[in-house]
Amino acid sequence: MNCANQNGEVSETRNPDGTLRLRNPNIENLKEDILYHLALSTVSHDLVKMFGDVKFVCMGGTAKRMEHLAQYLQSEINYELPIGTSLCDLTEKSHRFAMYKVGPILCVNHGMGVPSIGILLHEITKLMYHAKVKNPIFFRIGTCGGIGLKEGTVIVAKSVVDEMGNTFHTQKICGKVVQRPAKLDQQLVKELTSLRKSDDTFNVVEGVTMCADDFYEGQGRTDGAFCDHTEEDKVNYLNELVKRGVTNIEMEATAFAALTHYAGIKAALINVALVNRLNGDQVTTPKETLLEWQNHPQILVGRYIKKVLRSETLV
Numbered sequence: 001m002n003c004a005n006q007n008g009e010v011s012e013t014r015n016p017d018g019t020l021r022l023r024n025p026n027i028e029n030l031k032e033d034i035l036y037h038l039a040l041s042t043v044s045h046d047l048v049k050m051f052g053d054v055k056f057v058c059m060g061g062t063a064k065r066m067e068h069l070a071q072y073l074q075s076e077i078n079y080e081l082p083i084g085t086s087l088c089d090l091t092e093k094s095h096r097f098a099m100y101k102v103g104p105i106l107c108v109n110h111g112m113g114v115p116s117i118g119i120l121l122h123e124i125t126k127l128m129y130h131a132k133v134k135n136p137i138f139f140r141i142g143t144c145g146g147i148g149l150k151e152g153t154v155i156v157a158k159s160v161v162d163e164m165g166n167t168f169h170t171q172k173i174c175g176k177v178v179q180r181p182a183k184l185d186q187q188l189v190k191e192l193t194s195l196r197k198s199d200d201t202f203n204v205v206e207g208v209t210m211c212a213d214d215f216y217e218g219q220g221r222t223d224g225a226f227c228d229h230t231e232e233d234k235v236n237y238l239n240e241l242v243k244r245g246v247t248n249i250e251m252e253a254t255a256f257a258a259l260t261h262y263a264g265i266k267a268a269l270i271n272v273a274l275v276n277r278l279n280g281d282q283v284t285t286p287k288e289t290l291l292e293w294q295n296h297p298q299i300l301v302g303r304y305i306k307k308v309l310r311s312e313t314l315v
């Protein structure tokens with residue numbers, strides 16, 4: 001059934017008030033929906049009370065990065081936690097992911113690779129639905145290998161491809177291959193890239209992000225435990241990717257872009273390059289510098305969130 005969204009447009013994924021409509025009629029018939037990997041449920045938790053004010057969902061691979069991001073954004077938006085409380089992992093009992101909330105911002109890690117982020121996206125999207133969140137915006141704030149880009153560069157993906165150059169996410173469902181277009185919000189891309197300041201120590205570019213199913217052979221590396229291809233094969237492959245316009249490689253882009261697009265959720269994919277793959281495979285930069293670089297996409301997203309929140313208090 002279709003329904004008009006806030007702009008009066010017909011939407012299968014939005015109610016007129018901005019809350020989500022799921023593309024799954026089974027969910028509203030469940031007596032209880034257990035978000036197993038988040039250790040949350042519609043019966044044991046008041047999801048509307050806990051999460052109903054969320055506007056932004058930030059995700060990235062590691063739990064530590066998400067905790068750090070939550071602390072950073074808390075200070076950026078001057079958010080004071082309720083008296084007597086401290087920042088805590090809301091999904092601690094899952095022993096799986098880690099999730100922190102600071103006011104309208106949720107920071108949650110997704111692990112590595114498409115299957116892991118896929119599971120998280122199912123459960124976070126259902127969480128948004130059950131919590132009656134209105135028009136949430138999702139960000140993946142990650143790390144990647146750049147191709148021909150200086151380390152520390154931030155790449156805001158304008159499009160994503162898989163290892164075969166496909167612009168869709170492939171999933172096997174009930175023995176059938178299902179393809180869903182992997183699309184990102186182009187306006188959000190422009191807004192995010194425009195938030196670089198002239199005195200920032202890092203560059204920001206729009207790019208084509210490739211999603212690989214592996215860090216080693218799947219990204220053409222020759223330094224894995226197994227390697228049946230040559231250095232020349234790798235160089236040819238990376239040069240071919242350059243010709244196709246690919247700027248960087250990571251491991252979740254297609255699922256992130258496709259599942260958010262399918263859910264009708266505005267989303268952006270912002271990665272920082274930890275290595276220039278045209279110069280080598282190993283990440284040789286000291287950990288402190290890598291951690292410093294991981295802040296670059298967070299700075300950009302922080303500016304975007306502050307801008308949106310500021311504009312909302314003015315209207």
Ligand SMILES: O=P(O)(O)O[C@H]1O[C@H](CO)[C@@H](O)[C@H]1O
Pocket residue numbers: 060061062111112113141142143144215250251252
């Ligand atoms: O730094 P994160 O967000 O985990 O992203 C990248 O780093 C991991 C590989 O080291 C993959 O998950 C890849 O997508």
Ligand SMILES: O=c1cc[nH]c(=O)[nH]1
Pocket residue numbers: 143144145146215219249250251274275
């Ligand atoms: O080269 C890299 C670096 C980070 N993450 C990746 O997936 N690849």
